[in-house]
Amino acid sequence: MKNSYKILAINPGSTSTKIAIYENENLVFKETISHSNSDLEKFDKISDQFEYRKKIILDTVKEQKFNLSELNAVVGRGGNMKPVEGGTYKVNEEMVGDLTVGVMGQHASNLGGIIAEAIAKDLGLSAYVVDPVVVDEFEDYARISGIPEIKRKSKDHPLNQKAVARIAASELGGVYSDYNFVVAHMGGGISIGIHKKGRIIDVNNCLDGEGTFSPERSGSLPVGSLVEMCFSGKYTMHEIKKKITGKGGLVAYLGTNDAREVKKKISEGDEYAKLIYETMAYQISKDIGAAATVLKGKVENIVLTGGLAYDEDLVQWIKERVEFIAPVKVYPGENEMYAMVQGVIRILNGEEKLKVYI
Numbered sequence: 001m002k003n004s005y006k007i008l009a010i011n012p013g014s015t016s017t018k019i020a021i022y023e024n025e026n027l028v029f030k031e032t033i034s035h036s037n038s039d040l041e042k043f044d045k046i047s048d049q050f051e052y053r054k055k056i057i058l059d060t061v062k063e064q065k066f067n068l069s070e071l072n073a074v075v076g077r078g079g080n081m082k083p084v085e086g087g088t089y090k091v092n093e094e095m096v097g098d099l100t101v102g103v104m105g106q107h108a109s110n111l112g113g114i115i116a117e118a119i120a121k122d123l124g125l126s127a128y129v130v131d132p133v134v135v136d137e138f139e140d141y142a143r144i145s146g147i148p149e150i151k152r153k154s155k156d157h158p159l160n161q162k163a164v165a166r167i168a169a170s171e172l173g174g175v176y177s178d179y180n181f182v183v184a185h186m187g188g189g190i191s192i193g194i195h196k197k198g199r200i201i202d203v204n205n206c207l208d209g210e211g212t213f214s215p216e217r218s219g220s221l222p223v224g225s226l227v228e229m230c231f232s233g234k235y236t237m238h239e240i241k242k243k244i245t246g247k248g249g250l251v252a253y254l255g256t257n258d259a260r261e262v263k264k265k266i267s268e269g270d271e272y273a274k275l276i277y278e279t280m281a282y283q284i285s286k287d288i289g290a291a292a293t294v295l296k297g298k299v300e301n302i303v304l305t306g307g308l309a310y311d312e313d314l315v316q317w318i319k320e321r322v323e324f325i326a327p328v329k330v331y332p333g334e335n336e337m338y339a340m341v342q343g344v345i346r347i348l349n350g351e352e353k354l355k356v357y358i
C-alpha cells in the first residue's frame with residue numbers, strides 16, 4: 001500500500017509568502033499572502049523578517065484549522081546557501097548558519113529553510129529544502145563576465161523553472177532531459193533560464209542586477225553610470241544594493257511591486273505606467289531572444305511562468321516578439337509548492353537519495 005504523507009511547504013518570495021499543505025499529491029490548502037513594499041521596507045536585513053513571516057505562516061495554518069501534529073515533514077524554499085547541484089537536502093546547522101548570513105546574497109528565500117527548521121523542530125520532525133535558488137549547472141561560457149575578478153553566478157528560480165519545464169516536456173511526449181527550453185520565470189524577480197537537455201546551462205542572476213528589470217529589481221544597468229552613482233557620495237553601499245534589488249524596476253518607476261496596480265493605473269489612462277510596463281515586456285523578450293542563440297535556435301518551447309504570466313496583455317506583448325523562435329507555453333503562477341513537496345516525498349519513499357549539505 002502507498003504511504004501517506006502530509007507535508008507543509010513554505011515559500012517566502014520577494015513580494016509574497018506562499019503556504020501550502022499537501023497530502024501526497026493532493027492539495028489540502030494553499031494561501032498566498034502578498035507583501036507590499038512598505039510591509040517589508042521596515043526590515044533592514046532578510047533575517048529580521050523571521051518572526052514576521054513565521055507568524056504569518058502559523059496563523060494561516062491555524063485559520064485553516066489544520067492540526068500541525070498531523071504533519072510528517074516541513075519543506076522550505078532553499079535560499080542563498082553555498083551553490084549545490086539540484087536535489088533534496090535536509091536542513092542542518094551548517095545550512096541554517098549559511099542562510100542566516102546569506103553567504104550567496106540576501107533574498108526572502110533564505111528564510112525558507114530557517115523557518116521550516118524552526119517549525120519542524122517544535123514538532124519533532126525533519127525539515128528539507130529542494131532545488132534551492134543557488135542550484136548551479138552552468139557551462140564554462142556562462143561563468144565568464146568580462147573582467148576576471150567578477151564571475152557570473154547562478155541565482156534564479158530553478159525549482160519552478162525545472163517544474164514547468166518537466167510539464168512542458170511531458171506535454172511534448174517525452175521527459176525533461178529530451179528537450180531544450182527557454183524558461184522565463186516572471187515574479188518579483190525575473191529569470192530567463194536556458195535549459196539544455198535537463199540542465200540550466202545559463203541564466204541571468206536576477207538577484208544581483210542581471211537581465212531584464214522586474215517588479216522590484218533594476219536588472220542590468222549601464223555600468224559606467226552605475227559606477228558614477230556609487231562614487232557620487234550620495235548613497236551608502238546598502239542603499240545602492242537596495243536600488244538594484246528591492247527598490248528597482250516597477251517600484252522605482254511607479255512606486256509599486258504589484259503588476260495589478262500598474263494595470264489599474266494603465267486602465268485609468270496613465271501613459272507613463274504603460275510605457276514602463278511595456279518596456280518590461282520588451283526587455284523580457286530581448287533576453288529570451290538572446291537565450292535562444294545560446295541553443296543555436298534549437299528550442300522546443302519558450303515557457304512563460306510566474307505571477308506575471310497571469311497577465312494576458314504582458315504575455316501577448318512577449319509572444320508577438322518571440323513566437324518566431326518556438327511555440328510559447330504559458331503556465332501562470334508557480335509549481336514550486338508542489339515541486340518542493342514531491343521532492344521530499346521521493347526521499348521519504350526511498351525513490352531518491354537525500355543530499356547532505358556541507
Ligand SMILES: Nc1ncnc2c1ncn2[C@@H]1O[C@H](COP(=O)(O)OP(=O)(O)O)[C@@H](O)[C@H]1O
Nearest residue numbers: 013014015016187188258259260307308310311
Ligand atoms: N492576476 C495577475 N495579473 C497580473 N499580475 C499578477 C497577477 N497575479 C500576480 N501578479 C504579479 O506577479 C508578481 C508576483 O509574482 P510571484 O511569482 O508571486 O512573485 P514572488 O514569488 O517573487 O513573490 C507581482 O508583481 C504580482 O502583482
Ligand SMILES: CCCC(=O)OP(=O)(O)O
Nearest residue numbers: 013014133156187188189
Ligand atoms: C534568488 C532569486 C530568486 C527570486 O528572485 O525569487 P522571487 O522572484 O520569488 O523573489
